[in-house]
Amino acid sequence: MSTNVAIEIKDLTKKYDDKVAVDGINLEIYKGECFGLLGPNGAGKSTTMKMMYCSALVTSGELYVLGLNVKKNYREIKSRIGVVPQEDGLDPDFTVLENLRVYASFHNIPSAEADLRAQALLRLMKLEEYQDRSVETLSGGMKRRLAIARGLINSPEVVFLDEPTTGLDPQARIWIWDFFKHLKSEKSTLVLTTHYMEEAEQMCDRVAIIDDGRILTVGKPRDLIRELIGKEVVEFDTNPVDLNYYLGRLRAEGFSYQVIKDTVSVLVKENQEGRRVVDLIASDKIYIRKPTLNDVFLKLAGHQLRDE
Amino acid sequence: MKFKDYFSIPKMNDGALKVWSRNFLYFKKTWLVSLFWIVLEPVIYLGAIGFGLGAFVNNMGGMSYIEFFFPALLSSTAMMVAFFEGTYGNYTKLTHQKTYATIMLTRVGPEEIVGGELLWAASKGFFGVMGVTIVAMFFGLVDSYRILLVLPVLFLLSALFSCIGMIFTSFARNYDSFIYSTSGLIVPMSLLSGTYFPLEQLPMGLRYIAYLFPLTHAVAAVRGILHQGPILWIGVHILVLLIATWICMNISFFRIRKKLLK
Numbered sequence: 273m274s275t276n277v278a279i280e281i282k283d284l285t286k287k288y289d290d291k292v293a294v295d296g297i298n299l300e301i302y303k304g305e306c307f308g309l310l311g312p313n314g315a316g317k318s319t320t321m322k323m324m325y326c327s328a329l330v331t332s333g334e335l336y337v338l339g340l341n342v343k344k345n346y347r348e349i350k351s352r353i354g355v356v357p358q359e360d361g362l363d364p365d366f367t368v369l370e371n372l373r374v375y376a377s378f379h380n381i382p383s384a385e386a387d388l389r390a391q392a393l394l395r396l397m398k399l400e401e402y403q404d405r406s407v408e409t410l411s412g413g414m415k416r417r418l419a420i421a422r423g424l425i426n427s428p429e430v431v432f433l434d435e436p437t438t439g440l441d442p443q444a445r446i447w448i449w450d451f452f453k454h455l456k457s458e459k460s461t462l463v464l465t466t467h468y469m470e471e472a473e474q475m476c477d478r479v480a481i482i483d484d485g486r487i488l489t490v491g492k493p494r495d496l497i498r499e500l501i502g503k504e505v506v507e508f509d510t511n512p513v514d515l516n517y518y519l520g521r522l523r524a525e526g527f528s529y530q531v532i533k534d535t536v537s538v539l540v541k542e543n544q545e546g547r548r549v550v551d552l553i554a555s556d557k558i559y560i561r562k563p564t565l566n567d568v569f570l571k572l573a574g575h576q577l578r579d580e
Numbered sequence: 581m582k583f584k585d586y587f588s589i590p591k592m593n594d595g596a597l598k599v600w601s602r603n604f605l606y607f608k609k610t611w612l613v614s615l616f617w618i619v620l621e622p623v624i625y626l627g628a629i630g631f632g633l634g635a636f637v638n639n640m641g642g643m644s645y646i647e648f649f650f651p652a653l654l655s656s657t658a659m660m661v662a663f664f665e666g667t668y669g670n671y672t673k674l675t676h677q678k679t680y681a682t683i684m685l686t687r688v689g690p691e692e693i694v695g696g697e698l699l700w701a702a703s704k705g706f707f708g709v710m711g712v713t714i715v716a717m718f719f720g721l722v723d724s725y726r727i728l729l730v731l732p733v734l735f736l737l738s739a740l741f742s743c744i745g746m747i748f749t750s751f752a753r754n755y756d757s758f759i760y761s762t763s764g765l766i767v768p769m770s771l772l773s774g775t776y777f778p779l780e781q782l783p784m785g786l787r788y789i790a791y792l793f794p795l796t797h798a799v800a801a802v803r804g805i806l807h808q809g810p811i812l813w814i815g816v817h818i819l820v821l822l823i824a825t826w827i828c829m830n831i832s833f834f835r836i837r838k839k840l841l842k
Contacts, residue, residue: 288842327684329841351687361682365606374605377598378686426686 277339278303278430278461279324284333286319286485293319295485296333303429306452306462308476310469310565316485317465318358318434324463325355325432338429351379354428358435360419362407368394368418369403372425379426386425393421397451413444420451431455433464437471449475469565473497481569488572493565500571501563502541506549508558509535521552530570537567590833592695595688599696600703602683607704618704619711622657626650626716629776641778643807650721651802652775654734657712659795662705662738663766666745667758670697674749680840690840694833698742705738706731729805736821737798743828744794750835769795774803794824 279301286294294316301307309317322328323335326346335342337349363371369390376386394400397417402410407418416436423431436452437445449471455462456475466472472479473493480490489496510518511534522529522538527549529538540546546560607614626646630653634645641648673679680693709731716722748761772782773795779787790796801817803809 325685327681347687347689350685355685357681357685359678361678361685363602363679363682364677365609370605374602375682375686377601378595378683378688380594380598380687423685 276303277301278305278337279463280334280336281320281324282334284320284323284335285331286316286323286328287331292485294323294331297482297485297487299480299487299490301461301463303461304459305477306456306464306475308472308479309463309465309482310467310472310479310569311465311482312467315482317482319485320482321432321434321463321465325353326350327355327357351426352429354423354426354431356416356419356423356431356433356436358438360415362415362418362422364406364408367404367406368399368410371407371418372422375422376425381426389425389427390421393424397421411444413440413447416440416444416448417451420448428460430461430463433462435465435467437466437468445471469569473565479565481565481572483569483573489568496568497563497565498542501567502539502544503563504540504546504560505563505567506538506540506546506553506558506560507535508538508553508555510553510555518553522549525552530567532570537570539563539567539571590691590837592689592691593687595686595692596695596699598688599683599693600700603697603700604703614704614707615711618657618661618708619715622653622708622712623715626653626712626719629653631719646719646721647807648778648803649776650716651730651806652773652799654709654712654730655737655773655795655798655802656770656775657708658705658734658738658798659741659770660705660766661708662701662741663745663761665701665704666697666742667748667752667761668755669701670746670749671752671755671758673697674836674839684840690837691833693840694746694836698739698746698829698832701742701745702735702739705741706735709734709738724806726806726808730802733798733801733805733818733821736818736825737794740794740821740825740828743825743832746832747828747835750832750839769793774799794821797821 277300279299281297281299284294284297285292297320309321311317319328323330323342324337326337326342326349330343338352340349342349363374366374372390372393373383373386376390377383381389391400394403397420399414399417399421402414407415410418420433420436423433437448440448445468452462452475464476476493478490478492479496481488489500515531515534515536518536519529519531525548527538527540527544529536531537538549540549550558550560626649630646630649634649637645680690683693684690713722713727713731748758752758772786772790773793774790775795779790779796782790797817797820800809801814801821804814804817
């Protein structure tokens, strides 16, 4: 394995009893990149990530993190990675600072060193004035920031973030994504799961789109959008009667499209013109927009990413 | 799942002590509450049953009622405190607080979590014993070096009920599940194990059942040591406790490891 690979996955599967959660995944994640696992709830992205951070057993296949086998070297892996789980898992018995101290003790960080790191992280996460507050009194955004600080206390080489912004209000989300930009600028390797397509598009160097425990595609968000969708999307609503007529006209003009219920999304390629579609379709509910990763997912999985 | 899997205590690193320390840190923050329930409650029993009720009892085979009751009080304190920490305490950390799941994100694994928790609940039971012992000194109940011989036995008993608590935790579906173990096992045991009255008072059949209770052996050993009973029988009772602890410790390791690693 080359030295710039942080995570290597070969034919990875995970079964819970007889239910297949992850179905033969192959993937490489490089050092220094921000990698996003995208997919609807239950697609298997959190399970895949749990196997990477050694909190779920591998059913079959190979999984190496920092060149170490998760089946054998999980203790060493866990001391070199940082994890921010979906449920923060903060200890309600303790204050903000104590949460970091206790967690540092599990990482075997000497207490003087742990205090220094905890103080620095609390400053970085804008939590220093709350350090003696019980975690129960913190807002959702502050709790998430504390969970992130906790995940960074051992100066990890890879940071795993499971749905880092889910359930937060917009301001808290923006704060956290800005912080990830800071982490990225420091060349940390970030692996995250999310349903926020726009954010994944901006943040992630590469993404894997996952559904039903399989990887549908992997690549740079912009490349995926350009190759699979095109330069823009024209979306319009219609009724079942007119639908086939419109689709016929679009086909004749060489447009590809995808249909969800009564909404048609026309995928406009580089050499095509979105205005042309507007001329073809007599609908007043028609607009042109930029294509997103959501369109990519729709094309590959045949259903909407937000569907649960 | 092989039978021998139940009997392999895993190797563990210092993470177990870190788990213990986490609990001790919390204990230090809440010592006043702990003091109330792990020391004050037994002391009230000592007053109400030992001195109050005991004043009506003249002779318990050569000793006063309070002398008869004190070993039982020490033993049941160890049992109760360790068991409740092992059930309610551990169940909270296993489920609602997700404490164990969070600890597992570090190099500390399920073996160390279980090891540390078992040691913690045993320690807490032992703290209760120490508290009661100190209070009992003021009542003149501790007048011999023999109390020092009793303390290890009581720690063993705490460890046993810490393991039994952990096993119940591994089967519990919610907090109400512990009502079965408390009302069905712990309370009857605390009443029928030669605690408040001698086993000879029990009907024949029940007396044999009482010998299945670990508390019976603990009370007999502690009473034997404090009142110079036959050494052989003291040894037998301690051996029973040791074997039971070994078995329950293995089962709790196996059960919780299976719950934490999926």
